[in-house]
Amino acid sequence: LKRRYLETSSSYIKEYLEGFMSREVCRECKGRRLRAESLAVTVGGMNIHEITSLSVSAALKYFEDLKLTPTQAVIARQILKEIKARLSFMISVGLEYLTLERRASTLSGGEAQRIRLATQIGSSLVGVLYILDEPTIGLHQRDNKRLLETLEHLRDIGNTLIIVEHDEQTLQEADYIVDLGPGAGVHGGEVIFAGTYKQILKSSASLTGRFLSGREKIEMRPVCRAVNGEKITIRGAAEHNLKEIDVSFPLGAFTVITGVSGSGKSTLLTDLLYPILANYLNHKRKGYIRRGEGRYSKIEGAEYIDKVINIDQSPIGRTPRSNPATYVGLFSPIRELFASLPESKARGYKPGRFSFNVKVGRCENCQGAGTIKIEMHFLPDVYITCDVCKGKRYNRETLDIRFKGKNIYEVLCMSVEEALGFFNRIPRVKRKLETLLSVGLSYIELGQSALTISGGEAQRVKLSLELSRQSTGKTLYILDEPTTGLHFADVKKLLEVLHLLVDNGNTIVLIEHNLDVIKQADHIIDLGPEGGERGGEVICSGTTEEIVRCKESYTGSFLK
Known part of the structure; x- marks a missing residue:
């Protein structure tokens, strides 16, 4: 099992094999990671493991209260200044609760983004354009205020910030708002409004403005359910x-x-x-x-x-082959539908023919991926469109089969909303599409790669x-x-x-x-x-x- 785990390059297989494993604390170092000689060195009575076990806020207090001799203070002055500045930056973006030894893999997307933001604050650069995608994810309203003050500081020293955000508090503080719409997917892509917060409140065209002004709102439930039972x-x-x-x-x-x-x-x-x-x-x-x-x-x-x-x-998947249609069980009835068409029956095609994971129907040049991976060794891998199928994943014979004028590749390129109209007479498919629509995913494509979700x-x-x-x-x-x-x-x-x-x-x-x-x-x-x-x-x-x-x-x- 260990050999398979070490040899495989598939994250899916690794994740599966991890289900048969458990973590144990190292008997030698007792989870402290370092040798006894390294742990014997202390500063202010604490070794490096004990210091990194502290939260950001506790570590800042420790370094601020640190008592040093005059000689030590001279040596450590610049180092302590840098340490305290960096810890303060992390506190300013709402991360005072993280321990210094926390594994990066356990951080949420919002926490990782705010750590990167803290490093930028520390760099004191000016004339930089910063682009942030929902920095308030995972933040309580109380912590939002501190984050916004940090972002405003970056702006005030001479930088520009463009932020994708739905948080009302952030929108109120924005100097300029660009509202895109009117809908999602093919129904979006237009600038509905551009201006200040006060101006968007008066805009009748902007759905965002209507919610911010209270003309549209999420109604409170008149009566809460009783919670006195089981x-x-x-x-x-x-x-x-x-x-x-x-x-x-x-x-x-x-x-x-x-x-x-x-x-x-x-x-x-x-x-x-x-x-x-x-x-x-x-x-x-x-x-x-x-x-x-x-x-x-x-x-x-x-x-x-x-x-x-x-x-x-x-x-929902860790490879480009995973997609929403496969995950929710939508792809199977669609493939069965294509296999039941008269032309498919005449050619002897089965549902497997319409899977890009099966040899008979897929493009063999790219093995159904639609792209060719070029390994760059010391750089990230580059993906180029397959020059045989032109990114369509299937071979020409498979693409000849059409339902209501569309082949399997064109169906996978449809958004959920488009597909609902297209399959409105196929109950098995329609029901699953309706549930995707009900959770606000009208715009995603059926065959969209899981890596882009x-x-x-x-x-x-x-x-x-x-x-x-x-x-x-x-x-x-x-x-x-x-x-x-x-x-x-x-x-x-x-x-x-x-x-x-x-x-x-x-x-x-x-x-x-x-x-x-x-x-x-x-x-x-x-x-x-x-x-x-x-x-x-x-x-x-x-x-x-x-x-x-x-x-x-x-x-x-x-x-x-």
Whole structure:
């Protein structure tokens, strides 16, 4: 197994094999990574492992309080100045809760982007054009303010910033707004509005402006669902920064976990709730690989559900061959449809003929990829369009078969919205397309490479797959910031879908910072009070009104 793992270059195979492995702390260094000689060197009574185990904010305090002799102070002055400046930059972009030794692979996209932003602040460059894609992802409204101040500082010293963003707070601070639309995909690509924040509020053509001005809004639910019935309770949750807390999740309800960045939200859901329930429900399955659970004392109420699904933002595939149509099970009925056409039957074509992964129907020059990979050794690989099939993936004989005037390649190039009209008389295909449309993915192409699909889009593709399945009514769905990358209008659509799942007897538990989503919750669990070691406690839990009345809750102050 180890030999296969080391030899393979396929990330898919590596991920599969990792399911049979577990991590162990090194017996020699006890997880400290360095030799005893290196760890014997201390500064201010701490070795390098102990210092890198600190959070950014704790490390800054350590270096500020460091007592040195006059000679040491002279030697260390410039080094300490650089260290403290860099730690301050990370705090200014809302990353004070990260530990210095945190693995880069465990960072979210938003955290990684803000670390790169912190390095730019430290460089003090001027005359630079910075392009940022949703820098507020994963940030609480309280932390947003600090990030915006940092961005404004970059602008004030002589730089230009262009930001893709849906956050209302960021739009209010913008000097200039360009609104694209009117729709998505083929219905978009036009400049609907360009001007200041005050001007967009008056624009009737701009959907963004209508939401910002309150002419269109996400309506509050008149009555919350009762949450006094069955519930799942985790007792003594103590993983990472959680302080042995007891947390209850009401069943048949829409629950939102809130709190400032680093307060323990992801730990509670992805390291505790999901693996605990998955292990409980699947322990009887033959060959089931047990998931690693965080530290806790007891789980209560797990018997009330029959399925738990974690709809995360990991990719729907790790190769260019993976696409939304394959993932949601749409491609199989489409291939069967093409194979059932008279001309296909006359030629003896089976559904496999219309797969770009099968030899008989694909272009053999590119093996159905549509592109040829050129390895550059010390540079990133370059992909060029196949000169035989011209990027169409299939051989000429396969492309001769047409349904309603379109061949299989042209069908894969259709957006979800186009395909819905095209297949409106094919129930199996239509139903799956409708679920993709309902989660705000009208614009993605059926054959779009999974590598070009964002984390937020991947999460919604997974959600659409769950929607297309027969509901048992006792499923618990876990989502981490499902509104990532969504416009106000798309958030409204997504909320309708999530409420539909709950109305069918299921349970939704999600992490979210979007105030419109938080206001829709039947039950809110607010963690804090801060991030990192100063977090990990339940500040308050209950309805929106109860959170607003809680003076210690940062979330409550923004909900008013």
